[in-house]
Amino acid sequence: MQFSLGATQAGKPAVEQDVIILGTGPAGLAAAIYAARADRKPLVLAGPDLGGQVALTNAVENYPGFPESVGGGDLFSMFQKQAERFGAVLDFSTANEVDLTVHPFRILADTGEYHAKTLIAATGASPRRLGVPGEDTLLGKGVSYCATCDGAFFRGRNVLVVGGGDSALEEGIFLTRYVSQATIVHRRNELRAGTLLRERAEHNEKIHFLMETVVDEIRGEESVQSVAVHNVKTGKQDVLPVEGVFIFIGHEPNTAVFRGKLDMDPKGYIRIDDRMRTSVPGVFAAGEAADSVFRQIATSAGMGVAAAISAERWLEENK
Template identity: 45%
Template sequence: MENIYDLIVIGAGPAGLSAGLYGARAKMKTLIIEKDKTGGQIVTTEEVANYPGSIRNATGPSLIARMVEQCEEFGAEKIKDNIVEINLDDKIKVLKGEKGEYRTKAVIIATGASPRKLNVPGEKEFTGKGVSYCATCDGDFFTDFEVFVIGGGDTAVEEAMFLTKFARKVTVVHRRDKLRAAKSIQEKAFKNSKIEFMYNTVVKELKGDGILESIIFENKETGEVWEYRADEEDGTMGVFIFVGYIPQTDLFKEKLDMDDRGYLITDSEMRTNIPGVFAAGDCRQKVLRQVVTATADGAIASIMAEKYINENFEE
């Protein structure tokens, strides 16, 4: 069984790296497979201030670099490949990638979720420099600044209320003539004096020199297009985009249980509906998607994978 891994982790974000670290530390033969860049969403974050114990001025990339180092120190293997086909039903799981085929006793899926983008000019350029997809991560950086929240669902309106703890003014920009958020959430937001609402409006472009300085808006009803510039003293402003997330779980459709949005369903021990297959991090159904919850998921999944292997495979 030389060519069979004890554990394969699909994805090298915080959940996957945590799972890989715990797997290798438990002396399991562990492989982490990542199709894209290591680190997931956190590598776009300029500063990580809310991960317990992180050093002052830690960045997303520096935090991930340390996680990768730890995995390597304990002997986890890591390769770049895109898994395109899976067989999870047999005792030995088979993962087929563009570069090779991998066999393993247990699998941890840590493929993450991506914020749905507006796909407008400037969005990518100013991500981490005025544009954010996480109020909990970045709200503090906009203390006493003006902030725009794009979206009209529960998350957008709840995050707008959260951002009023920091920003001096929050404007919710929604493409329709009324919000989609639950009435109870709307009522709270309407009572908040720091929040204003801009309906029938979309963002056409984000502009600036190094940092976000202005937004081009369009009124969908009238066709009017205008540019809103940051206050001269501030020099910048925040744009928080909450138009949904896309879980990276297409590969597992009709194989693993997932909710109507595509998030994998697990129990508290990260087990999916197939024995020996676990899920961790943003790809699974959960209430909070943060680095701290992703790393916790990864640790739990790895410990439970080890337990599964001990119970189902002889030495």
């Protein structure tokens, strides 16, 4: 495979590393801490979102070791400091192409070309956005993509759950532990979720359904106060007074750079074994790039740790 090197990259000598990590979310930085402590001086490419999804989170209440909760940005800074303290180097660039058919692997990033004996893919995932006014400005102020993370902030409140698939129903049912009422808004007249989940949701007295309805705008100053919706059949508009909006319309792994190069499931999550090994020896994956199920800071960090330990063993065995 040939890289299409841009003029500014051409001629720049490639830097060879024992371990290159793509991503500065919990998976990437946890891997960096372990690889750095093993004296591998890992290079971590930050990617387009420094700190990953954690950096979008106001308060994290479920990461072990922080009984009083911790700000997402603060948690990221602590991960970063800990990794750098042991010798990890952060490079503020994104990997645009990788060649895994050669060894050392070749990575072409904004800042140049790198060669890696082992590569850890920790490029995470992104929740699919609704794309309506208010969604971005009220993120973390009532707008959420994670019931497990944020549900407890909505004790006794009314919330809207957007989506009609398994995630929307699963998370909606979970939210009823805390909220007074969860209204599930779905644009079709039938839910896509499986029968069991549908039955459980339909029998839950805290769950209400608003079918054939789409969200037009999320409103509020300091936090969410209401949501404007309309019925797709009748065109009838309405404003629903809610304090939370949980959006579950899909989740996309950031794995485009590995497409065709690593085995993936049909949704684009990298397939790994129980040691975080991918289909290419020497390439490991961790966190939400390879996990469509748990999607938590602690589980992603744990996978990052496992990937770094596996990479270390691989380096030892393939000296």
